[in-house]
Amino acid sequence: MWDTSNDYRLLICEKSVDLFLRTIEGANLRGRWNKRDVRQIARDMIPEIQSMYYSYVEPADLAKMPQIESLKEKAGKIIENFGGEKWYSHFLDMVNKEEKIKLEEAIAKIRFFLDTVLNLDKRLALGPIDDPIVAIDIKVGDIVSAGEHPGADSLLVCNVNIKRVITVVTNDLEVKESNKVAVAMLPPTSFMGITSEGMFLGAGEGVLKNVEGEIGGMPKGIPLEALNEARNFVEDFIKK
Structure with a gap:
């Protein structure tokens, strides 16, 4: 039985949600997007990840759990709320040169969060690997x-x-x-x-x-x- 409670892929996925929430609180993300909705969508990811912690099934089966599709859907909703596929260019266009440097770091952290969630199933499909x-x-x-x-x-x-x-x-x-x-x-x-x-x-x-x-x-x-x-x-x- 695979110890899902210590699967590094799930642990970093949850940490990436935390990173995202901290990032949007401090980032200068201007424009028309609903911060309250985005925050809540991200928070709703956490119990889904935690439910996978205690499933104790093999990684290949984890990759097929309904929580995976739900996490992807939530990530898609965040991207949509931000303005679609090229969301980052919209935010960068709205700041001056000095602000852009700090914003680029925030955007990189958001990308890391989104990629971590959207590619979780592919990493789980690699099998029972106990390695960070x-x-x-x-x-x-x-x-x-x-x-x-x-x-x-x-x-x-x-x-x-x-x-x-x-x-x-x-x-x-x-x-x-x-x-x-x-x-x-x-x-x-x-x-x-x-x-x-x-x-x-x-x-x-x-x-x-x-x-x-x-x-x-x-x-x-x-x-x-x-x-x-x-x-x-x-x-x-x-x-x-």
């Missing part, structure tokens, strides 16, 4: 551009195509355009005003730069030690 790393998505990305961080010579800011373009901040100064990388889609972190939406996987000599797999898909043949830092990050996020 299974709680997040890991994607193959192609580096579109890499440039110096405006506030730190020791960091690079990369635009990475994972079937959408995300920003990743790295301390590997050898990373360059066209490198094929593995990106752990961790909760966003701000590095001196630049929000990183994930972390490159690496082992030994820095970031893995020639990863196998389709862009946006799961990488193949990743060394186990390359997962350690992301694994620790997931555990720390769940414990907060």
